[in-house]
Amino acid sequence: MVLPTRASVAGLALLALVTAALLLLGAPLAVVVKGMGGLLLALLLLAGFDLWRSLRLWAAAAVRVERRLPAAFAIGVATPLQLDLVNPGPLDWRVAVFDDLDPVFDFEGLPRSLRVAAQSRSSLQFQATARQRGVVSVGLTQVLWRSRAGLFEWRERLGEEQRLRVYPNFSALARYAWLSGDRRLQQIGIKNFVQRGQGTDFRQLAEYRRGDPLRHLDVKASLRQRKPVVREYQDERDQSVMFLLDCGRRMRADEQGVSRGENSHFDDALDALMLLSYVALTEGDEVGAQTFGAAPGEDRCFAPRKGQATLNALMNHLHDLQPSNQHSDYLAAAEALSRGLTRRSLVIVLTNFRDEDAPELQPALQLLRRRHLVLLASLRETALARIADQAIDTPEDATAVASAHLLAQARQDAFKRVVGRDRLSVDVEPRQLASTLVNRYHQVKRAGLL
Numbered sequence: 001m002v003l004p005t006r007a008s009v010a011g012l013a014l015l016a017l018v019t020a021a022l023l024l025l026g027a028p029l030a031v032v033v034k035g036m037g038g039l040l041l042a043l044l045l046l047a048g049f050d051l052w053r054s055l056r057l058w059a060a061a062a063v064r065v066e067r068r069l070p071a072a073f074a075i076g077v078a079t080p081l082q083l084d085l086v087n088p089g090p091l092d093w094r095v096a097v098f099d100d101l102d103p104v105f106d107f108e109g110l111p112r113s114l115r116v117a118a119q120s121r122s123s124l125q126f127q128a129t130a131r132q133r134g135v136v137s138v139g140l141t142q143v144l145w146r147s148r149a150g151l152f153e154w155r156e157r158l159g160e161e162q163r164l165r166v167y168p169n170f171s172a173l174a175r176y177a178w179l180s181g182d183r184r185l186q187q188i189g190i191k192n193f194v195q196r197g198q199g200t201d202f203r204q205l206a207e208y209r210r211g212d213p214l215r216h217l218d219v220k221a222s223l224r225q226r227k228p229v230v231r232e233y234q235d236e237r238d239q240s241v242m243f244l245l246d247c248g249r250r251m252r253a254d255e256q257g258v259s260r261g262e263n264s265h266f267d268d269a270l271d272a273l274m275l276l277s278y279v280a281l282t283e284g285d286e287v288g289a290q291t292f293g294a295a296p297g298e299d300r301c302f303a304p305r306k307g308q309a310t311l312n313a314l315m316n317h318l319h320d321l322q323p324s325n326q327h328s329d330y331l332a333a334a335e336a337l338s339r340g341l342t343r344r345s346l347v348i349v350l351t352n353f354r355d356e357d358a359p360e361l362q363p364a365l366q367l368l369r370r371r372h373l374v375l376l377a378s379l380r381e382t383a384l385a386r387i388a389d390q391a392i393d394t395p396e397d398a399t400a401v402a403s404a405h406l407l408a409q410a411r412q413d414a415f416k417r418v419v420g421r422d423r424l425s426v427d428v429e430p431r432q433l434a435s436t437l438v439n440r441y442h443q444v445k446r447a448g449l450l
Contacts, residue, residue: 001155008047008151015040047151054147058154061089063116065141065158067099073130073166075267078108082125083141087116094146097124100139100157104132104166130166133267134320138162167319168270205229239450240304240345241280241287241441242372243273244337247321248293248328250352253381265379266323268430269350272377273318275434276348276441278311283445288345289314290337291321293328301340330357334364338371346373346444348437353378353427355414362418373449375440376425377433378415384408385429 019036023029068082087093098111109126116122130136140157147154205221208228221229247266254264277287288304302317328351337347347368353361353376361376368374387404390397412427419425424444428436444450 002051003153003155005146005150005153011043015043046149050147050149050151054149054152055154057089057091057148058093058145061087061091063087063093063095063143063145063158065097065143067138067141067159067162069138069162069164072164073128073136074169075130075133075166076169078127078129080125081128082123085114085116085122085124085143087118087120087122090118091148092117094150096144096153098142098144099126100142101128102136102138104134104136105130132322133166133168133270134322135163136166138164165316165319167315168267168274170274205231238306239285239445240341240343241276241285242304242337242341242345242347243277243287243289244333244347244349245269245273245289245291245318245321246293246328246349246351247291247299247323247326249323249325250328250354251293251323251379252325253352253379264323265352265430266321268433269377269379270318270321272434272437273350274311274315276437277314279438279441281306281308281310286310287314288341289318290333290340291318292330292333292336293324293326294321295324295326298324304341304343304345330360330364331367334367338367341372344371344373344450346375346441346450348375348377350377351379353411353415353418355410358414358418365418373424373444374422375437375444376419376422377437378425378427379430379433380411380427382429382431 015036019032022032022036064086066084066086068084070079070081073079081099083097083099085095085097093116094113095116096111096113099107101107105128107126107128109124112124112126114122114124139161141159142155143158144153144155146152205218206229207225208217208222208230212230216230218229218231246269251266251269252264273289277289280287284306286304286306287310289300289302291298291300294300298321300317300321302314305313330351341347349365349368351357351361365374365376384404384407387400388408390401392398392401415425415427424440426433426436426440
């Protein structure tokens with residue numbers, strides 16, 4: 001696409017104004033036409049020569065675009081990207097650059113104008129933030145280069161299209177791995193974690209350290225070593241954790257909007273699933289997942305397996321899931337899981353509970369509990385808490401606060417009716433879900449409930 005520059009348009013406009021002014025001042029029409037026409041013809045010839053010469057020079061040594069992208073993106077995380085403009089020719093070029101990103105990206109730093117020096121490489125950086133998980137495309141790079149005389153701009157699409165994946169946010173997982181090494185997990189709300197000497201399965205003998213339980217002292221080993229030796233234990237391994245992930249319309253709740261830096265309820269549930277999967281796999285258990293409530297033909301099933309490679313496989317299996325507008329059939333999901341999962345497991349149901357779900361959810365939980373240990377994890381809207389805690393300045397405020405308390409109490413009562421005496425199940429705000437699930441998992445391990 002060839003476009004005239006502002007300088008060209010301004011020149012033509014100035015020529016027209018001068019022509020009009022001369023005619024208004026009484027200059028002979030024939031003289032004005034001859035003089036201004038000749039000047040216009042000269043300008044057109046100059047423009048044509050500039051365009052012809054510039055196209056030849058560009059074709060002989062065109063600027064190349066090389067894009068540097070990460071292996072993948074994480075939703076909501078600003079990721080730096082880099083474009084390298086390589087000029088192999090003997091001439092400088094003035095260009096404007098814009099990268100063709102998928103609409104799910106927000107970006108800063110584009111478009112950018114720069115001069116690419118002769119026989120050089122110029123780099124520019126910008127940031128892109130993905131607002132949706134799944135497979136995204138990064139198209140060709142649009143380059144608008146200016147002719148040698150600056151009369152025209154030529155738009156080209158350079159480079160190559162690439163497709164990348166946007167995964168759930170890894171930050172919670174990375175922070176857990178970092179803090180667990182320093183025993184500082186309480187900073188992210190995790191109160192129960194693996195401690196030296198605790199658990200039910202024997203692990204190894206170790207030299208006594210201050211604070212170790214005296215009941216773990218091994219007398220025979222201490223006599224042989226001539227120093228205090230204790231028996232270390234670990235939580236039982238080779239157990240199974242299975243997630244039942246709701247992908248129905250209830251999980252579409254997005255109170256703040258991802259554009260404000262907040263995840264949707266479904267994204268928070270997926271982040272919690274990934275974090276607990278990492279914790280369980282690290283502790284020697286197997287992890288699997290099954291979805292329900294997705295669009296027809298879109299439900300996923302990931303059979304439980306062990307090993308650190310499982311986390312990547314699970315993430316690749318679920319990273320592009322989106323909540324649907326379908327009704328979630330809890331009983332059908334429980335029946336499908338019961339048929340496919342014969343080994344007793346910790347089944348974690350991730351959903352967004354409502355009072356009217358009780359007639360379907362309660363029999364589904366009862367069915368699962370015949371063989372498995374079930375943990376219902378429901379996401380509670382933060383809007384109710386914000387309204388309930390707001391200041392009361394007007395009668396309308398009082399009505400809103402009272403209604404929020406009434407709705408919260410009704411939800412709490414309905415949740416208790418559904419879970420019964422179950423103390424594992426939780427109804428928490430989305431941001432608390434990940435740490436709460438990890439705490440519940442460790443409670444199950446400590447108590448040997450599986």
